[in-house]
Amino acid sequence: MSATGPEAAAGVDMPPRPASARPSRRWQRTVLKISGEALASSDTHETIDAPTVSRIAREIAQSVTELGVEVAVMVGGGNIWRGSTGQGEGIDRATSDTMGMLGTVINALALQDAIEREGQPTRVLSAISMAEVCEPYIRRRAIRHLEKGRVVIFAAGMGQPYFTTDTPAALRAAEIEAQVILKGTHSGVDGVYDADPRVDASAKRFDEIGFMDVVARDLRVMDLTAITFCRDNALPILVFDLMTPGNIRSALAGEPIGTLIR
Numbered sequence: 001m002s003a004t005g006p007e008a009a010a011g012v013d014m015p016p017r018p019a020s021a022r023p024s025r026r027w028q029r030t031v032l033k034i035s036g037e038a039l040a041s042s043d044t045h046e047t048i049d050a051p052t053v054s055r056i057a058r059e060i061a062q063s064v065t066e067l068g069v070e071v072a073v074m075v076g077g078g079n080i081w082r083g084s085t086g087q088g089e090g091i092d093r094a095t096s097d098t099m100g101m102l103g104t105v106i107n108a109l110a111l112q113d114a115i116e117r118e119g120q121p122t123r124v125l126s127a128i129s130m131a132e133v134c135e136p137y138i139r140r141r142a143i144r145h146l147e148k149g150r151v152v153i154f155a156a157g158m159g160q161p162y163f164t165t166d167t168p169a170a171l172r173a174a175e176i177e178a179q180v181i182l183k184g185t186h187s188g189v190d191g192v193y194d195a196d197p198r199v200d201a202s203a204k205r206f207d208e209i210g211f212m213d214v215v216a217r218d219l220r221v222m223d224l225t226a227i228t229f230c231r232d233n234a235l236p237i238l239v240f241d242l243m244t245p246g247n248i249r250s251a252l253a254g255e256p257i258g259t260l261i262r
């Protein structure tokens with residue numbers, strides 16, 4: 001996720017509200033979007049950092065057990081490959097995007113392994129068929145897994161090039177009738193701000209913000225396609241800091257952390 005730039009403040013006059021203004025709400029079914037880079041280590045430069053994956057897995061598993069919330073994870077692949085990287089190297093865009101989607105499968109398997117080591121059953125459902133490795137994505141099967149208390153991990157995005165995993169997160173959330181997309185950030189920015197808090201100490205975090213304000217302010221919290229899809233389908237997005245321990249549970253519990261876009 002790129003943070004909000006200073007230019008983002010221009011255009012719409014909507015004062016930020018303190019996080020305490022938003023009441024807690026319980027989610028029953030959620031899609032948790034985890035970027036691939038959140039699984040990497042900035043210290044050791046490991047593509048997949050086992051302690052980080054374990055920590056995320058533990059929080060997911062404990063939340064499912066203790067809160068009874070249904071969790072489907074859409075995992076990205078940016079720690080391994082992005083389509084735009086290859087395009088810059090002269091690789092055909094569709095091929096490069098397919099490489100990126102395969103990267104998300106690697107991350108999905110890492111997450112599956114870590115979550116199951118916590119004693120929580122999971123299923124990886126891939127948008128690209130690979131029968132020897134995981135199940136294909138079938139909407140009704142995804143819902144059935146969730147109803148049975150399994151964590152569903154969506155791999156390969158939506159199986160189509162020219163997208164990132166943001167839009168499939170929104171699409172799958174609508175398909176499985178999730179109440180919210182929990183968009184975890186890993187850049188140290190814990191929500192949506194009126195300026196980049198990493199360069200502007202006076203930047204204020206929004207407690208809530210409307211979809212159209214996000215678009216008008218050019219706040220790059222998620223791909224525009226995903227934002228407009230969520231607006232059209234009245235699907236709220238919670239932007240929160242995934243890397244702070246305890247936050248995944250708080251987000252899944254519907255506590256008023258981060259910024260709610262709706």
Ligand code: UDP
Pocket residue numbers: 034035036037075076077078079081082083084096097098099100101103104156157158159160161162163164165166168
């Ligand atoms: N990708 C794609 N179609 C999809 C989802 C992903 O082509 O439906 C490719 C795209 O090239 C993207 C890469 O997979 O750059 C990795 O996904 P993403 O950039 O969303 O990873 P993240 O930034 O979340 O780690």
